[in-house]
Amino acid sequence: MTAIEARNPQECPARTPAHEHAWSVESSHATSIGQVLYVRCVGCGTRRVDLGGAPFVPPTALSAEVSLND
Ligand SMILES: [Zn+2]
Numbered sequence: 001m002t003a004i005e006a007r008n009p010q011e012c013p014a015r016t017p018a019h020e021h022a023w024s025v026e027s028s029h030a031t032s033i034g035q036v037l038y039v040r041c042v043g044c045g046t047r048r049v050d051l052g053g054a055p056f057v058p059p060t061a062l063s064a065e066v067s068l069n070d
Pocket of ligand 1: 019020021022041042043044045046
């Protein structure tokens with residue numbers, strides 16, 4: 001077991017969103033590492049940058065979530 005697996009996510013409530021974000025792609029462009037997606041949550045406006053591109057594989061987060069409410 002790694003240190004990350006041992007950490008209980010309940011111990012870090014500040015990083016737990018109040019809801020499951022519903023990401024909508026606002027913009028994207030192709031790069032040498034894949035498709036960079038600029039996404040925004042339609043529920044709260046939080047933004048994030050994701051890396052996608054492979055078919056049938058969910059995008060992975062490249063950036064932290066940035067909320068306008070913070
Ligand atoms: Zn949200």
